[in-house]
Amino acid sequence: EPEVTQTPSHQVTQMGQEVILRCVPISNHLYFYWYRQILGQKVEFLVSFYNNEISEKSEIFDDQFSVERPDGSNFTLKIRSTKLEDSAMYFCASTRDRSQPQHFGDGTRLSIL
Amino acid sequence: GESVGLHLPTLSVQEGDNSIINCAYSNSASDYFIWYKQESGKGPQFIIDIRSNMDKRQGQRVTVLLNKTVKHLSLQIAATQPGDSAVYFCAENEPRGDKIIFGKGTRLHILP
Numbered sequence: 001e002p003e004v005t006q007t008p009s010h011q012v013t014q015m016g017q018e019v020i021l022r023c024v025p026i027s028n029h030l031y032f033y034w035y036r037q038i039l040g041q042k043v044e045f046l047v048s049f050y051n052n053e054i055s056e057k058s059e060i061f062d063d064q065f066s067v068e069r070p071d072g073s074n075f076t077l078k079i080r081s082t083k084l085e086d087s088a089m090y091f092c093a094s095t096r097d098r099s100q101p102q103h104f105g106d107g108t109r110l111s112i113l
Numbered sequence: 114g115e116s117v118g119l120h121l122p123t124l125s126v127q128e129g130d131n132s133i134i135n136c137a138y139s140n141s142a143s144d145y146f147i148w149y150k151q152e153s154g155k156g157p158q159f160i161i162d163i164r165s166n167m168d169k170r171q172g173q174r175v176t177v178l179l180n181k182t183v184k185h186l187s188l189q190i191a192a193t194q195p196g197d198s199a200v201y202f203c204a205e206n207e208p209r210g211d212k213i214i215f216g217k218g219t220r221l222h223i224l225p
Contacts, residue, residue, distance in 0.1 A: 042202065093156075
């Protein structure tokens with residue numbers, strides 16, 4: 001069964017540094033998402049992306065965050081200058097149709113030192 | 114404010130018994146609901162979904178019930194197995210967009 005893959009599984013970064021989290025969505029999917037989950041808490045929406053542009057973003061997704069689909073397979077989340085509070089699990093998700101369930105990757109654990 | 118939530122943070126069930134996990138939602142305009150299972154170190158895994166024009170949907174060993182009158186959603190797992198140990202989230206597809214709003218999750222413990 002096709003799945004969403006994310007790399008790296010764990011990223012450790014110094015505060016203030018830039019970080020790029022990578023995702024390969026399911027190949028025939030058209031809608032792409034990033035969510036985050038702070039340890040022990042619920043999963044929170046960050047941003048949705050369709051047709052090469054952001055369709056919706058949350059208040060968490062400030063100007064330090066950006067997303068890109070640089071080619072036909074990858075979908076990336078960049079944090080320009082990381083803060084301690086950015087430490088969390090970051091999940092990528094995709095779906096072919098907005099009326100269908102989103103499928104999630106296993107996440108990248110981001111640790112900011 | 115939070116749109117979707119769960120009643121209990123943890124639930125312990127004897128192996129072989131049925132499990133019922135409950136969820137209350139607050140947005141009466143929501144029309145699509147999903148249950149996800151999250152195992153340790155993994156991402157949310159789709160279990161079953163239901164649209165607001167239905168009140169029950171069955172899968173393999175799982176059933177979702179939707180009561181729109183009281184804005185309540187439940188997940189029933191039949192003959193609970195050790196592999197069912199996980200955190201279960203109900204989620205709502207935001208009606209004016211396409212993001213998912215997750216509840217806080219219920220951790221299901223299976224007792225031997």
